[in-house]
Amino acid sequence: MKRKFKVTYIFFLLAFSVSFAQVKISGVVLDVQNKTIPFANIVFAGSTEGTVSDENGKFYLESDKTYSEIEVSFLGFETKTITIKSRDFNLAIILQESADQLDEVFIYSGKVKKKGNPAIDILRKVWEKKRQNGIYLFDQYQYEKYEKLEFDMNNVDSSFMKKKLFKGMEFIFNSIDTSRITGKSFLPIFINESVYNSYGKNKDGQKLREDLVANKNSGFNSNQNVIAFIKDLYVEYNIYDSYIKIFDKSFVSPISKASGISTYNYVLTDSAYINNKWCYNILYYPRRKSELTFKGDFWVNDSTFAIKEINMQATRSANINWVKDIYIEQEFDVLNDSVFLLKRDYMLSDFSLNKKNKSKGVYGRRTTMYKDYKFDEKKEPSFYNEKINVYDEEIYNKKEDFWGENRQEKLNENELGIYKMLDTLTTVPKFKQIYNAISILGSGYIEFNNFDFGSIFSTIGKNDVEGLRLRVGGRTYLGGNEPWRLQGYTAYGFEDNQFKYGLSGKWMINPKSRFIIGAGNRRDVEQIGVSLTSTNDVLGRSFASSSFFASGDNSKLTSINLSNVFMSVEPRENLQFKIGASFRTLKSASPETFNLDYWIDKENELKSSEVIQSEIDFSIRYTPNRKTIGYGVERNEVTDTYSTLFLNYSQGIKGVFNSDFDYQKIQLYYRQPILIGGFGRMFTTFEVGKTFGEVPLGLLNVVPGNQSYFTIENSYALLNYYEFVTDTYASLHIEHNFNGRFLSRIPLLRKLNLRELVGIKGVWGEISDKNLALNASNINYVAPTKGYYEYSVGIGNIFKVFRIDFSWRGNYKDVPDANKFAIKGAFGFHF
Incomplete structure (x- = not known):
C-alpha cells in the first residue's frame, strides 16, 4: 500500500465496511421503575467469568464452557440468579432494591461511599506495594514476544452481504466469526503476526532492543502503513501508571493512586482462586460521564497485592472520535512478593463513524504474549545499540513449521483462513477498483x-x-x-x-x-x-x-x-x-x-x-x-x-x-x-x-x-x-x-x-x-x-x-x- 494518511485506513475499512462458544447471552439490566442500571455485575454462576453492563445497562457475555445460570448484582440491589439457555439474547433483567444496603450506597447517583469501603482498603495496599512491571526490578532482562494484529469488518448481517458492492466477492463471507467481547459478527480482512526477541537494561539509562525474528502478513500486499498505524494506536502502557495513553488520549487508570478514587467507584464483589492463588475481585466504574475512563474489574492477589488479571472497557460516552468501543485485557504471572510479569495483553477497538449499536465499523485487535523471561544475563552496553536488518527477506519467509512452534496462541480456524481468502480477494477486479479509488483519496x-x-x-x-x-x-x-x-x-x-x-x-x-x-x-x-x-x-x-x-x-x-x-x-x-x-x-x-x-x-x-x-x-x-x-x-x-x-x-x-x-x-x-x-x-x-x-x-x-x-x-x-x-x-x-x-x-x-x-x-x-x-x-x-x-x-x-x-x-x-x-x-x- 502506498503512502497514505493514517486515518484514511480507518475510512477505507469503514466505507468497505460461525462461532464455537457454548453459551452466548445479551440483554439489559433494569430496576423496578424500568430504568437502566449501568455498571451492574453479570457473571456465570459458580465461575469467575463475567462482565459489567455499560452506561446504558446493556451487556454481552459468552463462554466456551457450558453454563445454565447467571448472577446479576449491583450495590443497593438484591443479587438475582437467572436461568439461561445456550443462546439467550435480549434478556431484560429486573433487580429489586435492597433495603439493608441503602445506608451504604447512593442508589440514584451510583456513587459508592469511600469510608469503610473494603475495595478501597485493598486498593491502598496495591499502591503500597505498587511496582512497575517486574522486569524493571532487574538490571538486565530478556523475553520472547509474539504479536498478532488484526482488522475485521463488524456488524456484518445478511442485508450487508447482499449489497451490490460485494458482487463477485461473496466468498469472503465464508470467514465470518463472532466477537466474544461484543457479540457482533465480523469478517477478518487483515492479519499480521510477528515474533521478537526482546532485551532490556534498566541501570545507567534504560535501553530496549527488539529483534524482529519473523513476520507474516496477509491482507494488503504492501501493508507496512497499516502495521505501523495499528502499532502507533496500541502503544505500550502500564496499568499502574496514573494515566494510560490510547489514541493520543490520557485515560485515567483504574489503578491510579493520584486520580483513581476521585474518578471511579470501587466495589469488592468476590474472592476466588486464580491459578492456585487466592485473589479478590474488585468491580469499578466511573463517577461521571464523558470523561476518559474505563469500567470493568480486576483480580488482586491476597498476599502480594499485585494485579493478577484486569479488564478495562472505555465508557462509550468518552470524548474520543471514530472509536465506539475500547476493550483491554491483561494477565500477569505473579511469581513472588516483588515480581509479577506480563503474560498476555489483548486490546480491541471498534472504529465506527458513530456510536450507535447497529452502526457498522471495523475492529482493530492486538494480542501480545510473553514467555521465556530471563534475568541478569550480562550483555555489554554496545549490544543494545546494535540493530538487525529488519528488511532481511528471511524474516518474512518463515515456513509454517516455524509458526506452529512459535505462536504462543494458536490461530482459530477462521484466522487460519484469512491468508488464503485475502490472497484470493486481491485478484478480484472489483476489489482492485474500490481499493484504487480509496487510495487516490488517501495519497x-x-x-x-x-x-x-x-x-x-x-x-x-x-x-x-x-x-x-x-x-x-x-x-x-x-x-x-x-x-x-x-x-x-x-x-x-x-x-x-x-x-x-x-x-x-x-x-x-x-x-x-x-x-x-x-x-x-x-x-x-x-x-x-x-x-x-x-x-x-x-x-x-x-x-x-x-x-x-x-x-x-x-x-x-x-x-x-x-x-x-x-x-x-x-x-x-x-x-x-x-x-x-x-x-x-x-x-x-x-x-x-x-x-x-x-x-x-x-x-x-x-x-x-x-x-x-x-x-x-x-x-x-x-x-x-x-x-x-x-x-x-x-x-x-x-x-x-x-x-x-x-x-x-x-x-x-x-x-x-x-x-x-x-x-x-x-x-x-x-x-x-x-x-x-x-x-x-x-x-x-x-x-x-x-x-x-x-x-x-x-x-x-x-x-x-x-x-x-x-x-x-x-x-x-x-x-x-x-x-x-x-x-x-x-x-x-x-x-x-x-x-x-x-x-x-x-x-x-x-x-x-x-x-x-x-x-x-x-x-x-x-x-x-x-x-x-x-x-x-x-x-x-x-x-x-x-x-x-x-x-x-x-x-x-x-x-x-x-x-x-x-x-x-x-x-x-x-x-x-x-x-x-x-x-x-x-x-x-x-x-
Whole structure:
C-alpha cells in the first residue's frame, strides 16, 4: 500500500465496511421503575467469568464452557440468579432494591461511599506495594514476544452481504466469526503476526532492543502503513501508571493512586482462586460521564497485592472520535512478593463513524504474549545499540513449521483462513477498483505501474497574480522502498500567461547510514515569508499562495528561481546532518502593487528589483521518538507527536554566479509536545535566529502573518504579510488542547464532545539600521521591538472534523490596518 494518511485506513475499512462458544447471552439490566442500571455485575454462576453492563445497562457475555445460570448484582440491589439457555439474547433483567444496603450506597447517583469501603482498603495496599512491571526490578532482562494484529469488518448481517458492492466477492463471507467481547459478527480482512526477541537494561539509562525474528502478513500486499498505524494506536502502557495513553488520549487508570478514587467507584464483589492463588475481585466504574475512563474489574492477589488479571472497557460516552468501543485485557504471572510479569495483553477497538449499536465499523485487535523471561544475563552496553536488518527477506519467509512452534496462541480456524481468502480477494477486479479509488483519496496520487500522477489536490489554484492556475505533476514509484526518486510538476497561470515548473531527484547511496544526495530546480510564483525558519525545499509551496484560502490581499507574491543540491546522512536513528548549496533569484511577481527593491547607490538613486544570491547551508535535525514507515529514499511518518530540534547555519557568498550579498544566518527551531495527564496535550514551539551582514527584504526574516480563513501552525493569526520584518528574532507559540476536560462536565454540552483550546503567541525582533537603509521597496517594514503577542481560545471537535479559533491582538493595536480580532477555522481528522 502506498503512502497514505493514517486515518484514511480507518475510512477505507469503514466505507468497505460461525462461532464455537457454548453459551452466548445479551440483554439489559433494569430496576423496578424500568430504568437502566449501568455498571451492574453479570457473571456465570459458580465461575469467575463475567462482565459489567455499560452506561446504558446493556451487556454481552459468552463462554466456551457450558453454563445454565447467571448472577446479576449491583450495590443497593438484591443479587438475582437467572436461568439461561445456550443462546439467550435480549434478556431484560429486573433487580429489586435492597433495603439493608441503602445506608451504604447512593442508589440514584451510583456513587459508592469511600469510608469503610473494603475495595478501597485493598486498593491502598496495591499502591503500597505498587511496582512497575517486574522486569524493571532487574538490571538486565530478556523475553520472547509474539504479536498478532488484526482488522475485521463488524456488524456484518445478511442485508450487508447482499449489497451490490460485494458482487463477485461473496466468498469472503465464508470467514465470518463472532466477537466474544461484543457479540457482533465480523469478517477478518487483515492479519499480521510477528515474533521478537526482546532485551532490556534498566541501570545507567534504560535501553530496549527488539529483534524482529519473523513476520507474516496477509491482507494488503504492501501493508507496512497499516502495521505501523495499528502499532502507533496500541502503544505500550502500564496499568499502574496514573494515566494510560490510547489514541493520543490520557485515560485515567483504574489503578491510579493520584486520580483513581476521585474518578471511579470501587466495589469488592468476590474472592476466588486464580491459578492456585487466592485473589479478590474488585468491580469499578466511573463517577461521571464523558470523561476518559474505563469500567470493568480486576483480580488482586491476597498476599502480594499485585494485579493478577484486569479488564478495562472505555465508557462509550468518552470524548474520543471514530472509536465506539475500547476493550483491554491483561494477565500477569505473579511469581513472588516483588515480581509479577506480563503474560498476555489483548486490546480491541471498534472504529465506527458513530456510536450507535447497529452502526457498522471495523475492529482493530492486538494480542501480545510473553514467555521465556530471563534475568541478569550480562550483555555489554554496545549490544543494545546494535540493530538487525529488519528488511532481511528471511524474516518474512518463515515456513509454517516455524509458526506452529512459535505462536504462543494458536490461530482459530477462521484466522487460519484469512491468508488464503485475502490472497484470493486481491485478484478480484472489483476489489482492485474500490481499493484504487480509496487510495487516490488517501495519497492524493493516481497510481500507475511505476509512476504516480498528482498531487490531485494541487491541480487547481487561484491568486491575484496568476489568476486561475492549473498544475500537473507526478513522481516515480517502484514499490515504495526504492533507493531513488524523481518528481516534478508544471503549472500555468491564465492571468500572467506564464508556465512554471519544479523538478527534483534524490538518491540514497548507503541505506544503512541513509546517505542521500539530491538536486532540484523550481521556477514559480509564491507567497514567501510564511515561516520564520527558512528551508530550501525545491518543491515546497504554501497554500497561502492561493486566494482560494485568502481572506485579504493576495498580491504580494514573489517570482522565485531556486536551484539546490544537497547531501544528508543519519549516523544514528532520527539524527540527520545535511549540507547543501543553493542559488536563487527573487523578484516581485506584480511590480505594480509590490516590490522587493533595494538600494545599490542611494545617493545616485540606483536600485535593484531583483535579488541574486548563492548560499551554502549546514543543518542538524533531531527528532527523538519519531516513527517512520519503509526504508526507501522517502519515508512516511506515522505520527507528528514527537519533538523536533532543528539547527541551521547559512552562508551567503557574494560574487558566485553574480551573487549580491555576503551574510551569515543562524536559526534554531524547537517543537515539543507535552502530554499533561488528564488535562490534554500542549504543543510549544520556540524559534530564534539572527542574520549577520547587510541584506534586503527578500533575505530577511519575515514574521509569518496569516491572511487566510484557516488556522495555520506557527503563523500569527492577526498579522498581515510583511507587517513585521526582522534580522534578529525570538518567537514562542504555546497551544493547549484540554480534550473536553471542562466542557464534558456541562450537561447541555456533554454529548457534543467539544474540546477546549487556548493559545498564546509572541515574537520579539529587531532590525539593524543598515538593513533598514537598504530598503527601497514599497513596504516600510518595522520590527516588533516591543514584543508582539496575541492570544486565542478555540472550540475543537465540532462535528468531529472542525475547529474554530477566536484570536485577539495583545498590542501594536495602533498600527494602520491592524487586525484586532479574527475568527479562523481548520478541518482535520483526530481521535
